[in-house]
Every structure is written in C-alpha cells, then in structure tokens.
Amino acid sequence: MFIYLIVAAISKYIYTYSNIETSLKRGKGTMTEESATPLQPPQTQEDEEEEKAMYSVWAVPEGDVDDRFRRVMEGLRSEFGGPLFDPHLTLVGPLPYKLTASEAKRMFKAACEGFKAYPATVDQVSPGTSYFQCIYLSLRHTVEVMNAAGHFMSHFKPMTGKFYVPHMSILYGDLTDGEKKNALEKAYALDPSLDGLNFRINRVALWITDADVGSWVKIDEHNLISQI
Numbered sequence: 629m630f631i632y633l634i635v636a637a638i639s640k641y642i643y644t645y646s647n648i649e650t651s652l653k654r655g656k657g658t659m660t661e662e663s664a665t666p667l668q669p670p671q672t673q674e675d676e677e678e679e680k681a682m683y684s685v686w687a688v689p690e691g692d693v694d695d696r697f698r699r700v701m702e703g704l705r706s707e708f709g710g711p712l713f714d715p716h717l718t719l720v721g722p723l724p725y726k727l728t729a730s731e732a733k734r735m736f737k738a739a740c741e742g743f744k745a746y747p748a749t750v751d752q753v754s755p756g757t758s759y760f761q762c763i764y765l766s767l768r769h770t771v772e773v774m775n776a777a778g779h780f781m782s783h784f785k786p787m788t789g790k791f792y793v794p795h796m797s798i799l800y801g802d803l804t805d806g807e808k809k810n811a812l813e814k815a816y817a818l819d820p821s822l823d824g825l826n827f828r829i830n831r832v833a834l835w836i837t838d839a840d841v842g843s844w845v846k847i848d849e850h851n852l853i854s855q856i
Contacts, residue, residue, distance in 0.1 A: 678728040681836045683847075684721025685736065685780050688714075688831040689748070689796075696819065697765075701798045703818040704763065708811050710801040711841040717748065717767065717796050717829065719780040722837045733848050736834040739783035743832075745852040746772040750825040753798075753815045755808040763799040763811045765822065776829070800841065830854070 688694065697715035705712065727735070751766040767773060773794045781792075799811060816822065834848040 678730060680726035680728050681732075682722045682838050683727055683732045683784075684723070684835050684837040685719045685739070685784065686714075686716035686833045686835055687719050687748075687776060687829040688716055688833055688849075690828045690830050693825070693827040697796070697798065700815055700818045700822075704799045704811055704814060707814060708799060708801060708803060708807060710762070710799050713797075713800065713841060713844065714846075715796060715798070716833070717773075717794060719777050719832065720784045720786055721835075723784060723786050729847060732834060735783055736832075736848055736850070739780050740832060740850040740852075743776075743779065743852055744855050745828055745830040746776055746855075748773050748794075748827055748829055750796075750822050750827075752823050753812055754795075755805075755812055756797075759802055760800055761795065761797055762801040762803055763797070763808065763815060765796040765798060767794040767796065769794060780832075 689697065694715055701715065704710070747770070749768045749770065751768050754764055754766045756762055756764055774792065777792050777794065798815065803811060830852050832850050832852065833846055836843070836845045836847060838844070
C-alpha cells in the first residue's frame with residue numbers, strides 16, 4: 629500500500645509538470661526574457677507629472693561687485709542691445725540632458741554641502757566669437773576657480789568634452805568685429821578698472837537655461853560658507 633501511494637504521487641507530479649510545459653510551449657504564459665517585465669524603481673505621481681528642463685549652475689559675485697557688473701552690462705545693452713541676464717560665472721551647463729526640478733535641486737544641494745566661498749580675478753575684457761560670449765570678462769585660471777568648476781561638474785557630470793574656460797559674459801549678441809571693438813571700448817569707459825579686479829564668489833545659483841534667454845528662471849540659491 630505504501631509503495632502504491634508513492635507511485636501515485638510521482639505520477640501526479642509528472643502529469644502536472646507535463647501540462648505546465650505543454651502550456652508554455654503553446655504560448656500560454658510563456659516566461660521568456662523578451663516578454664518578462666523588468667523591475668522598475670518606484671515612482672510617485674509627482675515624479676511622473678513633473679516637467680523636465682535644461683539646467684545650469686552659476687557662481688555669483690559678492691554684492692558690491694555684482695552691482696558694479698550690472699552697471700557695465702546695462703550701459704552696453706543701452707547702446708548695443710541684447711537680452712537682460714544676471715552677472716554670473718557658469719560652473720556647469722547648460723547640461724546636455726534634462727532634469728526635473730526635484731532632481732536638479734537634489735543634485736544642487738549635495739554639491740553645495742560644505743562648499744566655501746572663493747576668490748576670483750578679472751584678467752581682462754575680451755570680445756568673443758559666439759552669441760553668448762559676445763563681450764566677456766576673462767577670469768584668471770586660478771586653483772580656486774578651476775577647482776570650483778571641477779567640484780560642481782563632479783556632481784552633475786555634464787560630460788560635454790569641452791575644456792572649461794572661466795569667464796563672465798557682460799553682453800550677449802551677434803555683433804560685427806567693428807561693433808565688438810566699440811563695445812570693448814565702451815566697457816572700459818564705463819569701468820576703467822576692470823582689469824585685475826579681485827572679488828569673491830559667495831553664492832551659487834541653480835537656473836533653468838533653455839534656448840530662450842527670456843525664459844531663464846532661477847530655481848534655487850545657496851550662500852557659500854565664508855572662509856575664516
């Protein structure tokens with residue numbers, strides 16, 4: 629009797645397995661790699677609905693120097709045109725990929741943690757070859773300036789392959805060489821002591837910087853720790 633029960637159980641197992649195998653071969657619930665659904669990280673409704681945009685991280689000069697640069701920029705715009713934008717030294721961006729505001733703020737907060745204010749120096753006013761570098765302040769490639777850019781890039785990983793050139797644009801536009809020469813002279817007329825100007829970067833800001841300058845929006849800002 630005992631042997632009979634064992635044989636019956638084995639037969640039932642073989643029959644059940646055979647049915648499952650036949651069902652899979654016929655395409656009923658086929659568990660192939662192609663049809664399997666990969667595991668996805670949990671997403672909230674807010675993540676799904678939040679729009680993505682292009683972001684940049686800017687270093688902002690201390691208050692009195694910020695005002696000084698703004699006056700020069702206003703004087704240049706009044707004669708040569710161009711859009712309004714805040715004085716800044718770009719640390720990262722525009723990023724080659726889009727982020728949600730939540731993602732960008734999280735990365736920005738992590739990058740700012742413990743980072744200290746640092747010095748920068750204007751080398752000279754220079755004409756550029758692109759719209760966004762029409763007339764700009766070339767900054768000296770000091771250890772502090774280059775390290776700041778490297779620090780923030782390590783958090784955002786822009787991976788553009790471009791060599792970082794620290795500068796602060798003071799006029800956007802498509803000017804002729806002659807107009808750029810006049811704009812350069814105008815900048816020095818507005819502020820003759822720009823060359824060699826030392827100042828501190830004491831804030832960093834997170835901006836949405838899509839193609840249209842008029843649509844740029846500041847999303848977050850952080851005051852850097854003062855050096856003792």
